[in-house]
Amino acid sequence: xxxxxxxxxxxxxQEGESSSLNCSYTVSGLxxxxxxxxxxxxxxxxxxxxxxxxxxxxxxxxxATLTKKESFLHITAPKPEDSATYLCAVQAVxxxxxxxxxxxxxxxxHP
Amino acid sequence: DGGITQSPKYLFxxxxxxVTLSCEQNLNHxxxxxxxxxxxxxxxxxxxxxxxxxxxxxxxxxxxxVSREKKESxxxxxxxxxxxxxxxxxxxxxxxxxxxxxxxxxxRLLVL
Numbered sequence: 001x002x003x004x005x006x007x008x009x010x011x012x013x014q015e016g017e018s019s020s021l022n023c024s025y026t027v028s029g030l031x032x033x034x035x036x037x038x039x040x041x042x043x044x045x046x047x048x049x050x051x052x053x054x055x056x057x058x059x060x061x062x063x064a065t066l067t068k069k070e071s072f073l074h075i076t077a078p079k080p081e082d083s084a085t086y087l088c089a090v091q092a093v094x095x096x097x098x099x100x101x102x103x104x105x106x107x108x109x110h111p
Numbered sequence: 112d113g114g115i116t117q118s119p120k121y122l123f124x125x126x127x128x129x130v131t132l133s134c135e136q137n138l139n140h141x142x143x144x145x146x147x148x149x150x151x152x153x154x155x156x157x158x159x160x161x162x163x164x165x166x167x168x169x170x171x172x173x174x175x176x177v178s179r180e181k182k183e184s185x186x187x188x189x190x191x192x193x194x195x196x197x198x199x200x201x202x203x204x205x206x207x208x209x210x211x212x213x214x215x216x217x218x219r220l221l222v223l
């Protein structure tokens with residue numbers, strides 16, 4: 001069974017204090033790993049898809065990286081508007097291709 | 112302006128009542144999905160559809176029903192058999208099942 005574990009569950013940062021969110025996964029074969037941002041009361045917003053170990057993608061203050069067992073979402077010099085829940089999902093090769101979601105990391109950035 | 116719309120934003124259900132949540136997309140996506148989100152839990156799949164007039168049960172289909180009569184629309188009915196329906200419901204779509212999912216704004220269902 002595919003499993004996705006995100007840590008920490010919650011993270012509080014001061015504005016400008018860089019940090020990383022972790023997504024550990026167990027799948028028989030990885031087709032893709034997805035990162036989403038979700039604001040309170042809204043639907044998840046797509047950020048990145050990573051397909052192979054060593055791949056990196058960036059968007060503004062966010063950079064996502066991927067290894068064979070985990071992915072990191074690095075947040076550089078965060079601002080209060082980066083406060084949100086960040087969701088990770090993995091898609092396994094074969095079967096239904098339906099992604100398995102983690103429970104998310106709630107990030108709060110204080111001014 | 113392409114996207115996924117869900118309505119209503121808030122929905123109230125009385126005991127024994129069936130309610131229907133709407134999901135429409137104009138992205139020309141073939142695949143559509145319904146998820147349930149509860150506090151502190153990951154998204155859980157209710158139903159999904161790859162093509163018109165075909166759909167499959169997800170992990171928590173009991174107490175729910177769907178239809179896919181048009182490519183653009185994938186309504187979800189929460190039946191009276193669903194004893195704990197209070198949750199945030201999210202609709203998503205993708206070009207094909209293996210591709211990235213894009214989500215709607217969600218519907219919050221509350222029980223009176």
